[in-house]
Amino acid sequence: MNxxxxxxxxxxxxxxxxxxxxxxxxxxxxxxxxxxxxLYLIFSFVMLFIGGGMAFVIRAELFQPGLQFVDPNFFNQxxxxxxxxxxxxxxxxxxxxxxxxxxxxxxxxxxMALPRMNNWSFWIMPFAFGMLLSSLFMxxxxxxxxxxxxxxxxxxxAPPSTTFFIFGVHLMGLSSxxxxxxxxxxxxxxxxxxMTLMKMPMFVWTWLITAFLLIAVMPVLAxxxxxxxxxxxxxxxxxxxxxxxxxxxxxxxxxxxxxxxVYIMILPAFGVVSQIIPAFSRxxxxxxxxxxxxxxxxxxLSFVVWAHHMFTVGxxxxxxxxxxxxxxxxxVPTGVKVLTGLQPCSKVR
Amino acid sequence: MPSVFAHIKSWSVLTCFLSSLLIPSLxxxxxxxxxxxxxxxxxxxxxxxxxxxxxxCVVIAIIVFGVMFWSIFHHRKSKGHKPAxxxxxxxxxxxxxxxxxxxxxxxxxxxxxxxxxxxxTEDSEVDIQVTGYQWKWRYQYxxxxxxxxxxLSTPKEQILNQQSKGEHYLLExxxxxxxxxxxxxxxxxxxxxxxxxxxxxxLAVKKDAIPGFINETWTYIxxxxxxxxxxxxxxxxxxxxxxxxxxxxxxxxxxDWLNQxxxxxxxxxxxxxxxxxxxxxxxxxxxxxxxVYEKNCLACHQxxxxxxPPVFPALKGSPIIKGEIEDHINIVLRGKTGxxxxxxxxxxxxxxxxxxxxxxxxxxxxxxxxxxNKGETVQPADVAKLR
Numbered sequence: 037m038n039x040x041x042x043x044x045x046x047x048x049x050x051x052x053x054x055x056x057x058x059x060x061x062x063x064x065x066x067x068x069x070x071x072x073x074x075l076y077l078i079f080s081f082v083m084l085f086i087g088g089g090m091a092f093v094i095r096a097e098l099f100q101p102g103l104q105f106v107d108p109n110f111f112n113q114x115x116x117x118x119x120x121x122x123x124x125x126x127x128x129x130x131x132x133x134x135x136x137x138x139x140x141x142x143x144x145x146x147x148m149a150l151p152r153m154n155n156w157s158f159w160i161m162p163f164a165f166g167m168l169l170s171s172l173f174m175x176x177x178x179x180x181x182x183x184x185x186x187x188x189x190x191x192x193x194a195p196p197s198t199t200f201f202i203f204g205v206h207l208m209g210l211s212s213x214x215x216x217x218x219x220x221x222x223x224x225x226x227x228x229x230x231m232t233l234m235k236m237p238m239f240v241w242t243w244l245i246t247a248f249l250l251i252a253v254m255p256v257l258a259x260x261x262x263x264x265x266x267x268x269x270x271x272x273x274x275x276x277x278x279x280x281x282x283x284x285x286x287x288x289x290x291x292x293x294x295x296x297x298v299y300i301m302i303l304p305a306f307g308v309v310s311q312i313i314p315a316f317s318r319x320x321x322x323x324x325x326x327x328x329x330x331x332x333x334x335x336x337l338s339f340v341v342w343a344h345h346m347f348t349v350g351x352x353x354x355x356x357x358x359x360x361x362x363x364x365x366x367x368v369p370t371g372v373k374v375l376t377g378l379q380p381c382s383k384v385r
Numbered sequence: 386m387p388s389v390f391a392h393i394k395s396w397s398v399l400t401c402f403l404s405s406l407l408i409p410s411l412x413x414x415x416x417x418x419x420x421x422x423x424x425x426x427x428x429x430x431x432x433x434x435x436x437x438x439x440x441x442c443v444v445i446a447i448i449v450f451g452v453m454f455w456s457i458f459h460h461r462k463s464k465g466h467k468p469a470x471x472x473x474x475x476x477x478x479x480x481x482x483x484x485x486x487x488x489x490x491x492x493x494x495x496x497x498x499x500x501x502x503x504x505x506t507e508d509s510e511v512d513i514q515v516t517g518y519q520w521k522w523r524y525q526y527x528x529x530x531x532x533x534x535x536x537l538s539t540p541k542e543q544i545l546n547q548q549s550k551g552e553h554y555l556l557e558x559x560x561x562x563x564x565x566x567x568x569x570x571x572x573x574x575x576x577x578x579x580x581x582x583x584x585x586x587x588l589a590v591k592k593d594a595i596p597g598f599i600n601e602t603w604t605y606i607x608x609x610x611x612x613x614x615x616x617x618x619x620x621x622x623x624x625x626x627x628x629x630x631x632x633x634x635x636x637x638x639x640x641d642w643l644n645q646x647x648x649x650x651x652x653x654x655x656x657x658x659x660x661x662x663x664x665x666x667x668x669x670x671x672x673x674x675x676x677v678y679e680k681n682c683l684a685c686h687q688x689x690x691x692x693x694p695p696v697f698p699a700l701k702g703s704p705i706i707k708g709e710i711e712d713h714i715n716i717v718l719r720g721k722t723g724x725x726x727x728x729x730x731x732x733x734x735x736x737x738x739x740x741x742x743x744x745x746x747x748x749x750x751x752x753x754x755x756x757x758n759k760g761e762t763v764q765p766a767d768v769a770k771l772r
Contacts, residue, residue: 103545176696
């Protein structure tokens with residue numbers, strides 16, 4: 037009863053009409069991890085050129101002393117937006133794109149654990165960044181207070197578009213948190229039979245740890261910008277000393293996010309390197325266990341070093357010393373990773 | 386293992402020799418690429434610490450990269466090398482955890498001493514309160530009646546490339562901070578608006594100036610000279626245009642200068658008091674007003690009163706200008722909470738405020754009657770009433 041001879045393309049089971057969508061619907065509604073990974077990578081690439089263009093404006097202006105192309109206020113908008121775009125719009129989405137592509141493949145899973153949420157995680161991004169970029173054209177200009185947006189420069193003394201900046205950060209944070217949940221759920225639940233945690237590729241390990249960092253600190257950033265919103269619009273004084281608040285508290289909260297953030301950006305890269313070196317040395321990764329433990333130690337330590345971004349704010353001397361020692365300590369597991377990673381290059385016969 | 390170490394030995398001997406040739410030139414007095422040795426005990430300590438750590442890092446880099454490049458090159462596939470099959474070695478792991486830890490402890494000891502030294506603000510002989518403003522510094526010598534603002538003195542024409550730039554482009558001010566050498570000087574830092582930072586590299590001093598807080602730091606300058614620094618915390622559009630100049634002089638010169646400043650201040654106060662009694666005519670108000678405007682208001686409200694809306698509103702034709710004189714004077718005296726408009730009452734005298742308010746109400750073509758010495762004036766007495 038099968039009609040494969042007469043019609044070789046149809047199935048022998050009753051046809052359920054599995055039309056693959058194409059065009060806009062395909063890309064808007066995809067739940068496929070490879071397609072979503074591609075979307076992230078394309079988005080990141082586009083943002084790279086936008087942020088890169090801003091870098092060119094900065095360098096063109098700074099090429100010689102004096103004001104040549106832009107006025108100081110616009111220059112500050114360029115430096116701010118360049119930072120925001122590169123951190124949140126290029127590096128993070130690029131690694132998320134790589135994760136979407138590689139993690140299911142590397143653990144033998146058919147897709148991510150939460151494919152529809154995966155789609156939404158991506159599509160939030162163009163809207164968040166569209167809003168952020170459009171703030172450059174609003175009255176008063178875009179954010180001009182640096183990518184670290186310290187208060188009160190970013191609250192009392194900021195242009196009205198700051199509200200949109202805050203909204204953009206919230207959206208982008210939501211995307212990252214949902215993505216991180218997805219990664220952890222996928223890795224913990226969908227590994228192929230026999231793949232214990234200590235048998236996973238290093239890239240998967242580094243992304244597992246990165247995802248925990250994301251869940252831990254993106255809410256802190258959200259809290260930080262929400263307090264800014266309150267100070268700007270609702271008369272609170274979180275960061276205003278005259279009202280009983282503390283501008284330095286802003287920095288503590290921001291950098292409690294900010295330091296793990298830079299590890300969020302580098303850990304996947306460490307994973308990539310740990311995949312590349314064994315491939316090209318033609319031998320297995322050396323010291324797999326140490327690599328995993330070292331990565332976990334780095335992630336853990338990253339929570340207790342944030343004030344090394346605040347050494348001139350007037351911390352008590354004991355605090356300054358503590359953060360100095362903790363920061364030096366991170367060099368140990370990092371060194372272990374570098375030296376371990378180099379092993380495959382040596383002792384070949 | 387043995388073969389690897391044999392190669393390391395010859396490499397490191399060679400590279401150590403090469404780098405030792407570079408070291409003298411690297412540490413010679415103030416190579417432009419290096420940080421300055423400076424003229425204080427703290428700056429020398431900072432410099433020495435930096436150089437030690439740099440050398441340690443260079444040696445480690447040479448060893449690590451040396452081994453890496455050699456291994457990659459020597460064991461390349463095209464030469465027929467096959468990868469060795471080892472992937473664990475507890476001994477090696479322990480060694481390269483323990484050795485970095487020891488190196489860090491060796492670095493941490495002088496670093497800790499340094500931090501304690503930088504925090505010791507006791508027993509100072511001169512105390513100066515430094516307040517960061519958008520976009521200038523204010524210095525008040527505690528215990529002496531000397532205070533002044535310090536503004537960038539590079540002419541706008543140089544910044545706009547209409548004139549060739551001077552030697553100290555963007556590093557010159559109208560009123561430097563004068564201090565005596567060989568005396569411990571303590572700085573008390575705060576801000577009037579946003580976070581600024583007071584940084585003078587050759588003194589190895591950098592501390593944030595935070596609104597609502599007072600930060601302490603200190604220096605002890607051993608060499609007379611002029612030391613230039615910059616604001617080191619993004620504070621708005623003219624963050625790059627509010628430098629710091631510290632002039633360290635012999636004690637006798639310092640005391641003379643201090644005296645001069647005191648006399649000047651007394652004269653200023655007397656002048657302000659006298660002016661406050663007088664009735665000013667339109668011309669005098671407009672001329673003085675223009676000066677005051679350019680020095681204090683122009684940065685935000687711009688040369689023609691057009692402002693940079695919405696953060697810095699336009700003045701020309703605005704409700705404040707067209708409205709009650711009292712409201713106008715009040716906003717200049719007390720600022721506007723929740724905005725970037727600072728209170729100028731403490732900074733400007735009655736006559737200066739009267740002049741600038743008159744100027745703002747009549748300039749930029751708003752009311753040309755002033756050119757014939759006519760029009761509504763604001764008198765110093767009006768301002769005094771509202772203080």
